[in-house]
Amino acid sequence: MTANYRVGPLGYLYLPQIGADNLGAQDQAAVLRWVRDNIASFGGDPRAVTVGGQSAGAFSALSLALDPATWGLVRRVLLQSGPWGLPPQGPEQAAEAAKEYRRLLDIPSTADPGQALRALPVGRLLSAYGELAARFARPGNAAPPMYPVLGGAGVPQAWQQAVANGALEGKDLLIGTTRDEMTAFFAFEPGIQSLTRESALHLLVGQFGPSAQDVFQRYENELPHATSARVFTALQTDELFRNGALQIADHHAAGGNATYVYPFDYHPAQGPDRLGAAHCVELPFLFGTFDSCPDSPMLGTPSDTERALGRSFATAVSAFSAFVATGSASDWLPYAPATTARIRHFSRSSS
Numbered sequence: 001m002t003a004n005y006r007v008g009p010l011g012y013l014y015l016p017q018i019g020a021d022n023l024g025a026q027d028q029a030a031v032l033r034w035v036r037d038n039i040a041s042f043g044g045d046p047r048a049v050t051v052g053g054q055s056a057g058a059f060s061a062l063s064l065a066l067d068p069a070t071w072g073l074v075r076r077v078l079l080q081s082g083p084w085g086l087p088p089q090g091p092e093q094a095a096e097a098a099k100e101y102r103r104l105l106d107i108p109s110t111a112d113p114g115q116a117l118r119a120l121p122v123g124r125l126l127s128a129y130g131e132l133a134a135r136f137a138r139p140g141n142a143a144p145p146m147y148p149v150l151g152g153a154g155v156p157q158a159w160q161q162a163v164a165n166g167a168l169e170g171k172d173l174l175i176g177t178t179r180d181e182m183t184a185f186f187a188f189e190p191g192i193q194s195l196t197r198e199s200a201l202h203l204l205v206g207q208f209g210p211s212a213q214d215v216f217q218r219y220e221n222e223l224p225h226a227t228s229a230r231v232f233t234a235l236q237t238d239e240l241f242r243n244g245a246l247q248i249a250d251h252h253a254a255g256g257n258a259t260y261v262y263p264f265d266y267h268p269a270q271g272p273d274r275l276g277a278a279h280c281v282e283l284p285f286l287f288g289t290f291d292s293c294p295d296s297p298m299l300g301t302p303s304d305t306e307r308a309l310g311r312s313f314a315t316a317v318s319a320f321s322a323f324v325a326t327g328s329a330s331d332w333l334p335y336a337p338a339t340t341a342r343i344r345h346f347s348r349s350s351s
Contacts, residue, residue, distance in 0.1 A: 003027075003031040003034075004027070005024045005025075005027035005028050005031070005060075006023050006024045006027055007024055007056075008126065008129050008144070008146060009101060009125055009126070009128070009129045009132075009146060010023070010024075010122075010125065011023050011024025011025075011027070011146075012024055012094075012146040012147055012148060012149070013098055013101065013117075013146060014091065014094035014095055014097070014098045014146070014149050014152070015098055015113055015114070016152070017113075018113055018114035019114075020114075021149070021152045021153045022148050022149055022152040022153040022154050022155060023153075024060075024148070025060065025063060025148055025152075025153055025154030025155060026153050026154060028060055028064060028154070029064065029067070029069060029070050029153075029154055032049070032051070032064060032070050032073045032074070033070075033073065035049055035073075036049070036073050046073075047075060048075045048076070048325075049073060049074055049075055049076075050074075050075065050076040050077070050078060050323075050324045051064050051065060051074050051076075051077055051078070052077065052078030052079065052080070052174075052324075053078075053079070053080065053082075054080035054081055054280070054283065055080070055081050055082065055083065055279065055280070056083070056147070057080075058079040058080050058081060058082030058083075059082050059083060059084075059086075059148070060148075061077055061078070061079060061082075062077060062079055062082060062159055062168075062248075063148065063154055063155055063159070064154070065077045065167075065168060065171060066159060066162040066163070066167040066168060067154050067155070067156060068156065068167075069154070070154075071167060074171060075171060075172070075327070076171060076172040076173070076174075076323065076324060076327055077168070077171055077172070077173050077174070077175075078173075078174045078175075078320065078323065078324070079173070079174070079175040079176075079245070079248075080175075080176055080177075080282070081176070081177050081178060081181060081241055081279055081280070081282075082175075082241070082244070082245065083142075083240050083241060084159070084240070084241065084243070084244020084245060084247070084248065085239045085240040085241065085243065085244050086143055086147075086240060087143075088150035088155075088158050089143075089146075089147055089148065089149050089150060090149070090150055090151075091149055091150075091151060091152070094146070094149045097132065097136070097145050097146055100132060100135065100136075101128060101129070101132050101145075101146075102116075104128040104131050104132060105117075105120065105124070105125070105128050129145070129146070132145045132146075133145050139189075139191040139192060139203060140186075140192065140203045140232070140236065142182070142185040142240070159248075160247075163248060163251055163252075164251070166255075168248075168251075168252055168257070169255055169257065170257065171257065172257065172258040172259075172323065172327035172328075173248070173249070173252050173257065173258065173259045173260070174259075174260040174261075174262075174320065174323050174329055175245050175248060175249050175259075175260070175261055175262075176245065176261060176262035176263060176264060176282075177241045177242050177245050177263055177264070178241075178263070178264045178265070178277040178278065178279060178280075178281050178282055179237075179263055179264065179265040179267070179276060179277035179347075180233070180234075180237060180267070180275070180276030180277045180278055181237045181240065181241040181242070181278070181279040182233045182234075182236045182237040182240060182241075182279070183233055183237075183274060183275045183276050183278045183279070184275075184278040184279035184280060184298070185279070186229070186232075186233045186236070187233075187274045187275050187278070192229050192232065192233070193229045193274075194229070195227075195228045195229045195232055196228055197216075197228045199228075200216060200228045200229075200231070200232045201213055201216055203232070204216060204232075204235075207239070215235065216231065216232075216235065219231045219234055219235045222234075230274065241279075242263075245261070246261075249261045249335055249337075250337040250338060253334070253335045253336055253337050254337045258327050258328065258334055259334060259335040260319075260323065260329040260332050260334060260335055260344070261335045261342070261343045261344070262343065262344045262345070262346065263343060263345055263346075264277055264281065264282040264285075264346045264347075265277050265345060265346060265347030266281060266282070266285070266346065266347055267281075275297060275298050277347075278298045280298070281298045281299070282346075284296075284299060285346075286320075318330060319331065319332055332344050
């Protein structure tokens with residue numbers, strides 16, 4: 001079975017007065033309830049359901065596991081490269097995006113928004129969303145203009161608060177990231193690649209305030225020969241992806257819950273060296289789909305060595321499968337808080 005859910009303006013346009021309140025999250029919850037009600041007919045156990053996803057899918061999976069409305073429908077959680085550092089979208093921010101979106105669609109402020117939107121072809125709705133994304137784009141910001149709204153359906157509170165309150169307790173967790181997540185967003189963005197130290201610090205002040213220089217200096221010390229763009233990218237990889245993943249894993253393992261952690265470190269021997277182990281790079285290894293993306297710069301030209309790593313990661317896939325079935329990731333050691341030796345690495349040097 002496959003199930004779709006709405007994204008972009010179809011899923012996250014915030015107009016609660018017409019019922020447009022995290023519709024994508026509501027779609028996902030509906031699927032989970034269908035699984036609960038029907039999985040036994042297919043030989044499944046409704047008490048042993050795993051939710052998982054990559055990137056925004058990881059964010060959605062965790063939300064389903066934490067939301068009181070769906071918490072009881074989830075037993076295990078598999079999270080790949082979730083954007084845990086993405087600031088929650090508040091109702092005010094979401095309402096501003098909705099207002100600008102309606103303006104781009106030439107919908108008068110006095111018009112009934114539901115009726116006006118339903119009268120437009122979906123192609124026009126999507127093209128206006130592209131325009132909105134361009135207008136809202138800012139250097140260093142990888143967030144879309146519309147995504148789940150904090151306090152709305154499916155996201156009653158920020159994940160940090162929900163985890164701290166014990167909403168994930170009793171569930172098995174497998175979580176991981178790639179080494180260089182943010183290169184997928186920054187490696188070919190001129191505004192980032194042209195950063196000087198001064199301009200990088202200017203961007204970071206809004207994020208870190210007075211401590212921006214100290215934070216940047218720490219990464220400079222770790223990457224002494226790197227450009228300012230590379231330092232900025234490494235910093236944002238940790239801020240958006242890695243730190244949150246480890247925060248979730250540390251808290252969960254400290255509570256005595258089954259927890260498994262991996263980083264995927266592969267970087268191609270050939271191809272743009274500034275990409276490294278980019279966001280999404282593990283997916284062709286996970287599913288064995290090298291031949292479906294022959295021109296992907298993040299893979300280079302997969303050799304026998306890369307394919308061997310794919311088979312190695314396929315072993316991890318069998319561990320993933322074991323985790324889904326039993327809550328134990330095969331031969332992986334369960335993670336212990338702040339214990340790097342308990343992290344399962346997948347890597348290959350480009351040298």
